[in-house]
Amino acid sequence: MSGADREVPAASPAPGTRTEIWRVRVDPKACMGTGICAGVAPDRFQVRDGISHPTAAYVPPEDQVVDAAESCPLEAIRVTHRDTGALIAPEE
Template sequence: MWNVAVSPACIGSGVCAGSAPGHFAIGADGRSHPPATPVDPDDAILGAAASCPMEAITVTDADTGTHVDPFI
């Protein structure tokens, strides 16, 4: 399982919501939010993290807290 977080650096570009709509949504504040966490590992999450123009998405292993590299 992975924990997914979006930092306040998010500018709401929507790249993550467009590439992984089941894992990210733009909230009323205009920023991206993960609808649920922890989640099952999914390459779409890593793609969204790698595509974020602000590098605002963090993916960590839910058990160990180890950072999951979005550039795998």
């Protein structure tokens, strides 16, 4: 089998490339502590002392994180691309 015939698994990033990572932030001044985000993404948000907190500042891309940001009634959650700063959620 020649090198051109071999398949590279799609799940494996090419050497030297980065995998996408998102940054998750909650604005404590805007957060009402409704807990909607924690209900939508319980592994990614916790409400403590009446304010939502992300369980990690940096996460792999996940639909639940976007859904949580989109569900926040005050848009207190911002999800951005770690490397570029591009806004992922909430949609503007």
